Amino acid sequence: MTRLSVNINKIATLRNARGGNNPHVVQVAKDCEHFGAEGITVHPRPDERHIRYQDVVDLKDVVTTEFNIEGYPDERFFELIALAKPAQATLVPDGPDVLTSNAGWNTVAHFDYLKEITSRLKALGTRVSIFVDPDTQMVEHAAKLGADRVELYTEPYAAQYHQNREAAVAPYIKAAEAAKAHGIGLNAGHDLDLHNLAYLRQNIPWLDEVSIGHALICDALYYGLENTIQMYRRQLELI
Ligand SMILES: CC(=O)[C@@H](O)[C@H](O)COP(=O)(O)O
Numbered sequence: 001m002t003r004l005s006v007n008i009n010k011i012a013t014l015r016n017a018r019g020g021n022n023p024h025v026v027q028v029a030k031d032c033e034h035f036g037a038e039g040i041t042v043h044p045r046p047d048e049r050h051i052r053y054q055d056v057v058d059l060k061d062v063v064t065t066e067f068n069i070e071g072y073p074d075e076r077f078f079e080l081i082a083l084a085k086p087a088q089a090t091l092v093p094d095g096p097d098v099l100t101s102n103a104g105w106n107t108v109a110h111f112d113y114l115k116e117i118t119s120r121l122k123a124l125g126t127r128v129s130i131f132v133d134p135d136t137q138m139v140e141h142a143a144k145l146g147a148d149r150v151e152l153y154t155e156p157y158a159a160q161y162h163q164n165r166e167a168a169v170a171p172y173i174k175a176a177e178a179a180k181a182h183g184i185g186l187n188a189g190h191d192l193d194l195h196n197l198a199y200l201r202q203n204i205p206w207l208d209e210v211s212i213g214h215a216l217i218c219d220a221l222y223y224g225l226e227n228t229i230q231m232y233r234r235q236l237e238l239i
């Protein structure tokens with residue numbers, strides 16, 4: 001079974017556009033769960049352009065499915081994890097000025113650093129997932145440094161999907177096999193949508209979780225949030 005974690009960053013983007021509390025981020029998280037989301041993902045960024053640190057605090061006692069907090073492991077991130085105690089922390093290497101995530105960690109070059117960070121986070125009681133490119137070496141070293149899971153960065157898959165989906169998915173299958181061989185769990189995310197999701201899942205049926213935000217919230221403008229979440233879940237069940 002592959003779980004669907006709904007990333008609600010874009011709900012906060014909309015809320016922040018007017019400075020009030022519409023849409024209500026906490027209520028939307030609750031509704032996503034009610035509509036079938038099996039997890040809620042947030043990625044607070046240092047400039048708080050969408051999810052604010054206070055949102056994470058407000059969400060921590062509300063999310064009843066799997067709460068997944070993504071981010072660069074600076075001291076503020078650690079404070080947040082210690083306070084919110086999410087089921088999962090996903091380490092992403094983004095600098096503070098990126099538009100959106102654009103690469104995975106180099107787990108070879110940053111092996112000792114990530115090992116220490118991972119062990120500190122695990123001591124707080126959270127599962128640790130490391131965001132990586134679909135590269136078997138990166139997956140192997142994530143496993144060796146103690147990560148519980150990797151999240152495969154799927155933007156390159158999504159970008160190539162419509163030209164040549166077999167070629168697009170090939171490195172992801174190899175990386176996923178490496179995760180299985182090294183005994184760690186497997187997540188995936190970034191630019192997954194209603195077109196490319198089922199094919200990824202069909203080729204990697206042992207995928208534990210996908211986190212999806214941008215496309216899902218865009219689709220919800222047309223189909224409504226409840227329908228959209230159900231549509232994404234069906235894509236994960238098409239085997
Ligand atoms: C790690 C990852 O792929 C997601 O967190 C994605 O980057 C969403 O972040 P934004 O909503 O800030 O684009």
Ligand SMILES: NCC(=O)COP(=O)(O)O
Binds near residue numbers: 007
């Ligand atoms: N980890 C990926 C995520 O949470 C959502 O990415 P996207 O669907 O907004 O590209």
